[in-house]
Amino acid sequence: MYVQEADPLEDVLTLIGTTSRLSVRLVAGGRWALSFGPPDGIKFNAVRRGRCVLTVDGVPEPIPLHEGDCFLLVQPRPFTLASAPGVRPLPAGPVFAAATGGVARTGTGEDVVLMGGRFDFGERARELLLDVLPPVIHVPGDTAEAATVRWALQQIDAELRERPLAATLVTEHLALVMLIHLLRLHLVNAGPGGTSGWLAGLADPIVAPALRALHARPAHGWTVAELAAVAAVSRSTLAARFKRVVGQGPLEYLTRWRIELAADRLRHGDQTVAAIAAQVGYGSVSALSNAFKRVTGVSPRDYRR
The missing domain is CATH 1.10.10.60 (Homeodomain-like)
Known part of the structure; x- marks a missing residue:
């Protein structure tokens, strides 16, 4: 039986009204750690320079992040970004409130640069999408499959650096492109038990x-x-x-x-x-x-x- 093609992932992302919002950058160096409260929506960060460690409440092991890596924090859980495990964290709120020129700074030096933001959804997102994903999705940046994510991040960098007309709108759309590719990569790499529900069915x-x-x-x-x-x-x-x-x-x-x-x-x-x-x-x-x-x-x- 021939049936026209449809895309359930596209259907769901459209139905739940997916939007994106970029936050200020984080520049860090030396020994540093910042603690974040549970975010609204899906939090994302990409390491543009250096390396750091992500610790998420309820996730047993810290997640090392290297240059080019991205992560999505799918569940509203507190998390910490740090130069290494065991560093006592400062609250992130005051650090980001003191940002100047779109950059928040912590520690000493500029060893690490992170770009981040969040994806917001309509009221049905939790049941339709977020509950069928793991708490954290980590996508290493050094794989061939992540090439489109790297391209999107480079374009976002260029838009934020050069600020051409409609730069904010362009970066928000590029962030959505990145989200879709991160979800695709997750579906490809998750394996049995890596996701559930209709999303598992797509794989x-x-x-x-x-x-x-x-x-x-x-x-x-x-x-x-x-x-x-x-x-x-x-x-x-x-x-x-x-x-x-x-x-x-x-x-x-x-x-x-x-x-x-x-x-x-x-x-x-x-x-x-x-x-x-x-x-x-x-x-x-x-x-x-x-x-x-x-x-x-x-x-x-x-x-x-």
């Missing part, structure tokens, strides 16, 4: 074609047999594999994705509930209402209010 050769089919035509009356044909496996194989990898059956996933699409239209549009029902694959308002209430606990009309 699975049997589940991924079925996931793309569901996202390409969410309003279609899919059966497990049709999805199995798309994945070129038996019905029982797809059902078992999808459940094991994604954590729910393919038709349950379809229902929940349809409800996410309906909820997004209810939040951001003025279409009637009947029109939304037809768009996401329900033949009547009552059919959508029953599914919507089963998933969210409220009716579409109450949700919109």
Whole structure:
């Protein structure tokens, strides 16, 4: 069965309203350490010069960061950046509040330069994306796969240094490019157990074609047999594999994705509930209402209010 291509990662990032914001740079040297509170959204940092150590609350081992490395802090956890383990940290807030010319400084010298910021998301991001990622994603910069991330960082550097017209807008879009590539690299490198839910399904050769089919035509009356044909496996194989990898059956996933699409239209549009029902694959308002209430606990009309 031929099914048009769709991109579940693109669908989810669009649905949750991903935006980026760059912070001031950090320049550090000598023996230094800064402690940060739990960030909003996803915190990211890239080491542009030197090396340092990242320690995250709840993560057993410190993570060495080398020049070119990036990390995403996915969960809202306190963390520390330091020249070495064991250095007593200063609170980061006053250091960044005292920044001048877009640069915060700590320690002595300029051994280390970090660029950072955060990605902000809409209200559904935690359940749809962040909860299926590990607390920290570390991407070494010295691999061939990270070439696009290095390119994005170089372009951000150039925009911030030269400040041409619309530099802020360009850097924010480049940061989103970097996020997408970091998530791609994570999917490639995570291996079994490195991620979960629908994101794990994208890395699975049997589940991924079925996931793309569901996202390409969410309003279609899919059966497990049709999805199995798309994945070129038996019905029982797809059902078992999808459940094991994604954590729910393919038709349950379809229902929940349809409800996410309906909820997004209810939040951001003025279409009637009947029109939304037809768009996401329900033949009547009552059919959508029953599914919507089963998933969210409220009716579409109450949700919109």
